[in-house]
Amino acid sequence: MSVLIVGSTALDSIKTPNAEKPRLLGGSASHAAVAASYFAPVKLVGVVGDDFPAKYVKLYRKHRIDLAGLQIQPGKTFHWAGEYEVNMNNRKTLLTELGVFERFTPHLPDTYKQSPFALLANIAPALQHHVLDQMIRPKFIVADTMDLWLNIALDDLLRLLSRLDGFVLNDSEAHQLTQEDNLFAAMKKIHRMGPKYVIIKKGSHGSVLSGPKGHFLCPAYPLPKVLDPTGAGDSFVGGLMGYLSTARGGIDANIRRAMIYGSVVASFCCEGFGLNRTIRVKRADIEKRVEEMTQLTRF
Amino acid sequence: MSVLIVGSTALDSIKTPNAEKPRLLGGSASHAAVAASYFAPVKLVGVVGDDFPAKYVKLYRKHRIDLAGLQIQPGKTFHWAGEYEVNMNNRKTLLTELGVFERFTPHLPDTYKQSPFALLANIAPALQHHVLDQMIRPKFIVADTMDLWLNIALDDLLRLLSRLDGFVLNDSEAHQLTQEDNLFAAMKKIHRMGPKYVIIKKGSHGSVLSGPKGHFLCPAYPLPKVLDPTGAGDSFVGGLMGYLSTARGGIDANIRRAMIYGSVVASFCCEGFGLNRTIRVKRADIEKRVEEMTQLTRF
Numbered sequence: 001m002s003v004l005i006v007g008s009t010a011l012d013s014i015k016t017p018n019a020e021k022p023r024l025l026g027g028s029a030s031h032a033a034v035a036a037s038y039f040a041p042v043k044l045v046g047v048v049g050d051d052f053p054a055k056y057v058k059l060y061r062k063h064r065i066d067l068a069g070l071q072i073q074p075g076k077t078f079h080w081a082g083e084y085e086v087n088m089n090n091r092k093t094l095l096t097e098l099g100v101f102e103r104f105t106p107h108l109p110d111t112y113k114q115s116p117f118a119l120l121a122n123i124a125p126a127l128q129h130h131v132l133d134q135m136i137r138p139k140f141i142v143a144d145t146m147d148l149w150l151n152i153a154l155d156d157l158l159r160l161l162s163r164l165d166g167f168v169l170n171d172s173e174a175h176q177l178t179q180e181d182n183l184f185a186a187m188k189k190i191h192r193m194g195p196k197y198v199i200i201k202k203g204s205h206g207s208v209l210s211g212p213k214g215h216f217l218c219p220a221y222p223l224p225k226v227l228d229p230t231g232a233g234d235s236f237v238g239g240l241m242g243y244l245s246t247a248r249g250g251i252d253a254n255i256r257r258a259m260i261y262g263s264v265v266a267s268f269c270c271e272g273f274g275l276n277r278t279i280r281v282k283r284a285d286i287e288k289r290v291e292e293m294t295q296l297t298r299f
Numbered sequence: 300m301s302v303l304i305v306g307s308t309a310l311d312s313i314k315t316p317n318a319e320k321p322r323l324l325g326g327s328a329s330h331a332a333v334a335a336s337y338f339a340p341v342k343l344v345g346v347v348g349d350d351f352p353a354k355y356v357k358l359y360r361k362h363r364i365d366l367a368g369l370q371i372q373p374g375k376t377f378h379w380a381g382e383y384e385v386n387m388n389n390r391k392t393l394l395t396e397l398g399v400f401e402r403f404t405p406h407l408p409d410t411y412k413q414s415p416f417a418l419l420a421n422i423a424p425a426l427q428h429h430v431l432d433q434m435i436r437p438k439f440i441v442a443d444t445m446d447l448w449l450n451i452a453l454d455d456l457l458r459l460l461s462r463l464d465g466f467v468l469n470d471s472e473a474h475q476l477t478q479e480d481n482l483f484a485a486m487k488k489i490h491r492m493g494p495k496y497v498i499i500k501k502g503s504h505g506s507v508l509s510g511p512k513g514h515f516l517c518p519a520y521p522l523p524k525v526l527d528p529t530g531a532g533d534s535f536v537g538g539l540m541g542y543l544s545t546a547r548g549g550i551d552a553n554i555r556r557a558m559i560y561g562s563v564v565a566s567f568c569c570e571g572f573g574l575n576r577t578i579r580v581k582r583a584d585i586e587k588r589v590e591e592m593t594q595l596t597r598f
Contacts, residue, residue, distance in 0.1 A: 087480040181386040183503075184523040204482075205504040208521070217518040217595050222507070224483040256598035296516050297596050299555035 001139075001245045002041040002066075005033045005238065006106050006131045007121025009046035009070065012274055013081035014228055015094070021228075024274030025056045027078065028121035028144065031231035032238030034278050035265040036119070037063035038286060039242030043112045045069035045131060047104040049077040059279060068109040073100040088226045089203065108134040117245040120164075121234055122146045125156035132163055140244065140251060142166035142197075144237050150176050158193060165251075166197035168237050174200050183208060184215070197255065199240075201233050209259060213252050218259040219297060221267035221289055228273045232266040235278060239265030257290075264289040300438075300544045301340040301365075304332045304537065305405050305430045306420025308345035308369065311573055312380035313527055314393070320527075323573030324355045326377065327420035327443065330530035331537030333577050334564040335418070336362035337585060338541030342411045344368035344430060346403040348376040358578060367408040372399040387525045388502065407433040416544040419463075420533055421445045424455035431462055439543065439550060441465035441496075443536050449475050457492060464550075465496035467536050473499050482507060483514070496554065498539075500532050506558060512551050517558040518596060520566035520588055527572045531565040534577060538564035563588040 012026030029046045036042045043066040050072060060067055076099035084091045106127055113136045120128040120143035128143055143164050149157050150173060161167060167190060171183060180186035187198045187210035197211045204226075209216040240255075240262035247254035264286050271277040311325030328345045335341045342365040349371060359366055375398030383390045405426055412435045419427040419442035427442055442463050448456050449472060460466060466489060470482060479485035486497045486509035496510045503525075508515040539554075539561035546553035563585050570576040 182523060182525065184521050188523070202504065205501065206516075215521055215595055216598065217505075217521070218598075219516040219518070222483050222514055222516070224481060224487070226481065260598050293598075296514055297598075299515065299517075299559050299593075299596075 001116045002043055003036050003117040003119055003241050003245045004043045004045065004108075004112055004115035004131075004135070004138075005029050005036060005119045005121055005241075006045035006128070007032060007119075007123045007234070008078055008101065009044075009048050010078040010080055010101070012230060013079070013095070014230055014273055015081070015083040016088070016228060017084070017086050019273065021273040023053075023079070024276070025059060026080065026231060026274055028123065028231075028234040031234035031269065031275065031278070032119055032121045032241070033060070033065050034063050034275055035235040035238030035262070035269070036242030037065055038239070038265065038281065038283055039261070040117075040245045042066065042242070043069060043115055045106045045108065045112070047071040047073055047100050049073060049075045049100045052077045059275070063279070066111075069107070069112055071104070071107070075100040082230070084228070088229055106131050116140065117241055118142070119237060119241045120144070121237065125149050125153050125160045128160055129156065129163075140165050142168060142237065142241060144168045144233070145173065147173055147176060161190070162194035164195045166199065167195040168199045168201065170201045170203070170233065184210070197251070199259070201236060203229070203232075206263065207236065207259060209255065211252065211255060216256045216259065218256070218263055219293070221264050221293060222296065223267055223270055226270045227277075229270050230274065232269045235269040236262040236266040238262070260290055260293050261286065264293065300415045301342055302335050302416040302418055302540050302544045303342045303344065303407075303411055303414035303430075303434070304328050304335060304418045304420055304540075305344035305427070306331060306418075306422045306533070307377055307400065308343075308347050309377040309379055309400070311529060312378070312394070313529055313572055314380070314382040315387070315527060316383070316385050318572065320572040322352075322378070323575070324358060325379065325530060325573055327422065327530075327533040330533035330568065330574065330577070331418055331420045331540070332359070332364050333362050333574055334534040334537030334561070334568070335541030335544075336364055337538065337564065337580065337582055338560070339416075339544045341365065341541070342368060342414055344405045344407065344411070346370040346372055346399050348372060348374045348399045351376045358574070362578070365410075368406070368411055370403070370406070374399040381529070383527070387528055405430050415439065416540055417441070418536060418540045419443070420536065424448050424452050424459045427459055428455065428462075439464050441467060441536065441540060443467045443532070444472065446472055446475060460489070461493035463494045465498065466494040467498045467500065469500045469502070469532065483509070496550070498558070500535060502528070502531075505562065506535065508554065508558060510551065510554060515555045515558065517555070517562055518592065520563050520592060521595065522566055522569055525569045526576075528569050529573065531568045534568040535561040535565040537561070559589055559592050560585065563592065
């Protein structure tokens with residue numbers, strides 16, 4: 001089954017202690033869509049400016065991503081620039097030019113409206129609502145978010161939570177949302193806000209699921225070197241939704257394995273700048289790391 | 300088979316945002332010994348002052364810990380006081396009174412010298428050396444450490460590493476020792492310093508093994524509430540060594556499961572102040588959480 005993915009489609013300029021890469025393809029929807037494309041047909045919803053490089057459209061197409069929902073508007077593509085510190089955990093934003101993203105209203109083509117799986121990747125909660133409003137009986141809806149929306153659009157976000165099946169956020173966001181330091185206590189509170197499935201991302205420490213079948217402790221695939229973690233969280237949730245949408249059986253039977261697949265795609269993401277490494281992955285590379293994950297966790 | 304455990308035997312005064320508990324039984328050897336006692340006979344090496352409460356000697360004995368190597372010296376027992384912040388991750392030391400610990404020289408009774416398993420719990424590396432010097436063909440030697448020894452006794456510690464089978468340290472210590480931010484890169488460097496087995500502890504994020512059979516990603520048992528994490532790392536390595544010393548088959552066949560057992564004992568440690576919860580555990584409670592760990596990681 002296909003996955004609808006809405007989120008940001010951007011150009012990322014990334015600086016690390018060893019390199020500087022300008023205007024890479026980035027944004028939550030780009031990372032999530034490419035990740036999901038290894039498992040399922042993807043329908044992308046987003047906006048770019050008329051400066052958006054043709055090579056990036058080609059790249060989406062190479063991954064058989066449906067672009068009927070990608071608007072090309074007069075003006076500049078959303079441009080983000082950031083710099084990582086040596087340990088690759090702390091980053092600071094150097095520049096945010098919203099461009100055409102500022103007035104973005106996602107419109108769903110008719111062919112998108114019945115997508116059974118919807119991933120509302122990181123984007124303003126009001127836009128996530130607007131996508132849901134246009135959908136017809138989606139089977140499984142998952143949203144991601146970021147600290148910015150907790151700060152400036154908390155009411156929208158809380159209202160969104162009651163419309164979701166699954167909610168994905170990172171540990172510091174979970175703390176901010178619930179005022180709980182303990183992740184397991186935080187997840188309990190988030191369930192009460194709506195979502196049946198809560199996943200907290202912990203970067204290189206992996207992720208944790210709380211769902212109807214209890215908790216699942218999902219490790220991150222061990223990497224001896226991280227080149228650029230930008231988009232790893234989006235790749236995780238994209239891979240997860242892509243896998244889930246094509247797996248036989250229900251959500252509960254597959255969500256753990258889906259997290260492992262997401263984690264593996266995220267590991268590839270970290271091994272290159274932007275999407276450079278992710279786009280060179282073969283399905284067999286993914287399967288190999290998933291098999292390794294079994295070895296890494298067996299006792 | 301029995302486990303020899305050397306380390307600190309102390310009184311801990313612990314303050315958290317919700318409570319204050321003076322003069323609890325603490326120290327690396329106390330936590331490790333009680334943890335190991337659930338699996339194997341333990342031979343303790345340490346020193347206490349003549350102020351050491353009789354109830355704590357009784358507590359050791361209740362756990363059938365051999366106290367032939369516990370010296371009682373005139374003077375005060377090592378006393379440490381610390382305070383935890385709300386999130387239970389950051390702590391500050393309020394007081395360190397070394398007392399009789401300052402001039403401690405560990406002497407091994409003859410009945411200890413052939414212990415096949417030795418855990419050199421956190422204590423000055425020179426004392427860890429001194430214990431090893433007295434041992435006769437130990438089968439498996441593991442040491443733990445702390446940042447203090449990296450700061451003031453690095454040469455002793457580096458010399459110790461070449462004498463160990465296994466080395467256990469936490470993530471910030473691994474960074475300090477190797478200057479590597481990446482744990483997997485750090486473990487590779489630590490192998491070159493001697494130990495065949497390197498385990499990095501990551502607190503509530505679990506631990507990672509690097510050994511001859513590759514990596515093992517060991518989760519922490521999920522706790523919705525942590526009362527006092529003091530001694531959790533010592534409980535982990537104590538439980539690990541206790542389990543290993545009685546498991547059938549070689550180290551490689553058992554070390555992963557041993558880490559899971561260590562992790563489970565550490566989880567009980569965190570649920571009470573000092574050793575209050577650990578000492579009330581039954582073997583069946585441990586087995587139940589180990590079984591849960593299987594459920595929590597299966598995919």
